[in-house]
Amino acid sequence: MKKVTIKDIAEGAGVSISTVSYVLSGKRSVSDEVKRRIHEQIELLHYKPNAVARSFASRKTNIIGLYCSKYPDTENTDVFFLKMVNGMMAAAEKRNYKVLLLNEMEGSENFVIPFDKTFPIDGAIVTTTINSHHYLNQLESEEMPFVLVGKPPKDLKINCVDNDNVKAAYEAVELLLKQGATNIGMVTGSGLHTRLSDFEIGYMMAHNSYQIAYRSENIIRHDINDPDYVQKIMSAIQENGLDGILVSLLFTRLINRLLTDPHAPHSIPIVSFGFDLIAEHYSHLTKDVHFIQSNAYKLGIEAVARLIDLIDKPESKAKQMLLSPELSVWRQSKELQQIE
Amino acid sequence: MKKVTIKDIAEGAGVSISTVSYVLSGKRSVSDEVKRRIHEQIELLHYKPNAVARSFASRKTNIIGLYCSKYPDTENTDVFFLKMVNGMMAAAEKRNYKVLLLNEMEGSENFVIPFDKTFPIDGAIVTTTINSHHYLNQLESEEMPFVLVGKPPKDLKINCVDNDNVKAAYEAVELLLKQGATNIGMVTGSGLHTRLSDFEIGYMMAHNSYQIAYRSENIIRHDINDPDYVQKIMSAIQENGLDGILVSLLFTRLINRLLTDPHAPHSIPIVSFGFDLIAEHYSHLTKDVHFIQSNAYKLGIEAVARLIDLIDKPESKAKQMLLSPELSVWRQSKELQQIE
DNA sequence: CTGAAAGCGCTTACAG
DNA sequence: CTGAAAGCGCTTACAG
Numbered sequence: 001m002k003k004v005t006i007k008d009i010a011e012g013a014g015v016s017i018s019t020v021s022y023v024l025s026g027k028r029s030v031s032d033e034v035k036r037r038i039h040e041q042i043e044l045l046h047y048k049p050n051a052v053a054r055s056f057a058s059r060k061t062n063i064i065g066l067y068c069s070k071y072p073d074t075e076n077t078d079v080f081f082l083k084m085v086n087g088m089m090a091a092a093e094k095r096n097y098k099v100l101l102l103n104e105m106e107g108s109e110n111f112v113i114p115f116d117k118t119f120p121i122d123g124a125i126v127t128t129t130i131n132s133h134h135y136l137n138q139l140e141s142e143e144m145p146f147v148l149v150g151k152p153p154k155d156l157k158i159n160c161v162d163n164d165n166v167k168a169a170y171e172a173v174e175l176l177l178k179q180g181a182t183n184i185g186m187v188t189g190s191g192l193h194t195r196l197s198d199f200e201i202g203y204m205m206a207h208n209s210y211q212i213a214y215r216s217e218n219i220i221r222h223d224i225n226d227p228d229y230v231q232k233i234m235s236a237i238q239e240n241g242l243d244g245i246l247v248s249l250l251f252t253r254l255i256n257r258l259l260t261d262p263h264a265p266h267s268i269p270i271v272s273f274g275f276d277l278i279a280e281h282y283s284h285l286t287k288d289v290h291f292i293q294s295n296a297y298k299l300g301i302e303a304v305a306r307l308i309d310l311i312d313k314p315e316s317k318a319k320q321m322l323l324s325p326e327l328s329v330w331r332q333s334k335e336l337q338q339i340e
Numbered sequence: 341m342k343k344v345t346i347k348d349i350a351e352g353a354g355v356s357i358s359t360v361s362y363v364l365s366g367k368r369s370v371s372d373e374v375k376r377r378i379h380e381q382i383e384l385l386h387y388k389p390n391a392v393a394r395s396f397a398s399r400k401t402n403i404i405g406l407y408c409s410k411y412p413d414t415e416n417t418d419v420f421f422l423k424m425v426n427g428m429m430a431a432a433e434k435r436n437y438k439v440l441l442l443n444e445m446e447g448s449e450n451f452v453i454p455f456d457k458t459f460p461i462d463g464a465i466v467t468t469t470i471n472s473h474h475y476l477n478q479l480e481s482e483e484m485p486f487v488l489v490g491k492p493p494k495d496l497k498i499n500c501v502d503n504d505n506v507k508a509a510y511e512a513v514e515l516l517l518k519q520g521a522t523n524i525g526m527v528t529g530s531g532l533h534t535r536l537s538d539f540e541i542g543y544m545m546a547h548n549s550y551q552i553a554y555r556s557e558n559i560i561r562h563d564i565n566d567p568d569y570v571q572k573i574m575s576a577i578q579e580n581g582l583d584g585i586l587v588s589l590l591f592t593r594l595i596n597r598l599l600t601d602p603h604a605p606h607s608i609p610i611v612s613f614g615f616d617l618i619a620e621h622y623s624h625l626t627k628d629v630h631f632i633q634s635n636a637y638k639l640g641i642e643a644v645a646r647l648i649d650l651i652d653k654p655e656s657k658a659k660q661m662l663l664s665p666e667l668s669v670w671r672q673s674k675e676l677q678q679i680e
Numbered sequence: 681c682t683g684a685a686a687g688c689g690c691t692t693a694c695a696g
Numbered sequence: 697c698t699g700a701a702a703g704c705g706c707t708t709a710c711a712g
Binding site for chain 2: 688689690691692
């Protein structure tokens with residue numbers, strides 16, 4: 001069974017190949033009669049355009065690549081990633097694009113993936129990874145349009161989409177103050193670098209704006225892989241006399257302890273980053289939790305929207321988009337009230 | 341800046357286009373001297389083969405499509421899906437394939453997606469969806485190799501990969517018996533259809549093998565969207581005097597209640613399906629939980645491996661692969677012991 | 681409103 | 697071990 005091509009349709013309808021092509025693309029007006037005959041043949045022969053041939057001729061695949069790091073991640077960032085991909089697919093579909101998952105090539109020590117026509121893509125989305133700086137430098141030299149999801153290195157003017165984490169931490173502190181906190185702690189990962197995170201900047205700016213005493217020991221840095229971090233952080237909370245806490249979702253076990261342990265101090269208000277990612281599992285909260293939305297889905301949408309704009313007109317210059325934080329509260333469920 | 345093609349390399353190295361192509365593909369032996377000159381030119385001109393042109397000429401894209409349903413899913417199946425995709429990417433990478441995410445086309449009421457060269461794919465993975473039966477029938481008539489992840493309709497002999505859910509439930513019942521249970525309940529979703537699930541069959545087979553009394557009311561069917569299901573199921577557990585429970589992970593709130601509420605009856609052993617998908621969030625268990633692994637990653641691996649085999653030699657006949665259940669236990673964490 | 685033809689950048693029989 | 701050439705199935709200037 002030979003495959004049906006545009007030529008078969010042209011012959012069947014008694015017109016030229018180009019006319020069939022133009023009917024299919026709608027790029028030129030064609031008489032209704034010819035259109036009818038062509039569609040009749042398409043129906044009759046079950047013609048389906050060949051995507052690869054089309055891409056080859058038009059130099060356009062309508063596919064965007066999503067570069068996925070192989071670096072081990074926590075469950076939480078996995079959920080973030082999944083929701084981001086969902087957003088990307090939604091945005092891509094609207095504009096007739098598909099998403100191709102690309103992972104690191106075998107044998108490369110660094111996170112290096114070909115960023116050219118080695119893959120059938122019109123553009124790419126890159127997420128921040130450990131050695132992204134080195135990597136992004138390389139990307140800049142290529143002609144492929146791309147958008148970074150995450151914070152770009154300062155010296156690179158590239159297209160990117162990210163949460164406004166400075167503002168997020170700032171507003172989180174504001175919220176804790178409104179709830180009566182006076183001595184606010186922040187629990188954050190001990191990254192590879194000792195550089196200040198945007199969260200810390202926002203935290204500090206809020207302390208400055210509201211003229212609250214700032215104590216460096218209130219910024220509690222911990223490796224999330226330390227098996228005993230919960231105990232250590234709980235101790236620090238007590239020793240420092242904290243009455244409000246800002247905590248990253250990465251500290252799953254700490255969150256569990258603070259939010260579900262009936263013996264935990266009920267009085268300390270907590271703001272978590274990205275609690276929406278795992279809220280489903282917390283029908284057993286012992287208190288309400290305020291959180292700053294992860295925006296995973298939205299980031300996916302925006303990244304793809306920006307990328308497709310770039311593909312459509314590549315001359316447009318680099319733009320940095322920051323999503324404003326949205327604060328929400330996840331209420332202690334009915335479930336639990338029945339228990340008590 | 342014009343893009344570099346195979347022609348430029350051929351001219352630079354003073355050989356024919358075909359020789360360059362053969363050096364690149366390794367499909368024919370070429371003298372070392374010619375090879376050297378060609379690689380020199382490739383290096384010099386930064387030549388990258390054009391994936392689309394290559395696919396067009398060879399009629400092979402090395403891309404497999406993953407058909408994603410848009411139907412709303414619970415968080416848990418999302419995690420399942422994510423891990424499955426991870427498995428697929430791992431298996432695909434090993435054999436030099438990529439994964440293209442495909443979603444339902446706009447405007448189609450049913451779950452109907454083109455299954456032909458409309459997309460640049462060599463084959464496809466399909467997961468079971470609500471109206472998959474109708475859909476699979478359609479797929480069979482196409483020439484595209486595909487593998488279903490899930491249980492196939494009885495009358496279709498197609499390639500598929502799935503968990504052996506009959507065996508899983510059977511072994512779960514066995515495990516509960518070993519733990520001293522004598523009156524075992526099963527909590528399961530109230531699907532659209534009233535047909536028996538594989539889980540129920542396995543449950544019944546175990547009751548038959550071990551000659552335990554079977555009480556139909558011990559199979560507790562509930563809509564997971566019922567906001568009050570926890571209370572209702574807890575009541576049923578008490579009324580029926582159950583001393584062992586088999587529960588689907590879909591009942592997140594019930595799991596929370598049974599596993600994290602210190603007031604919940606500690607004595608009843610529980611076996612959960614797929615607890616591994618969310619175990620990360622349960623550092624606050626009040627008891628150990630036995631579970632049957634979801635096999636999400638493994639299913640992804642197997643589905644892709646099978647699909648690529650099919651692509652390589654399409655004449656091989658349909659094969660149904662069932663993964664045997666693996667029982668595991670998730671121990672109550674140290675965390676919690678410190679609390680008590 | 682329509683057609684003839686070049687060309688997209690490779691692969692691969694065919695011939696030597 | 698190597699080359700000349702057909703061809704993969706479309707798109708799109710160009711010409712009318």
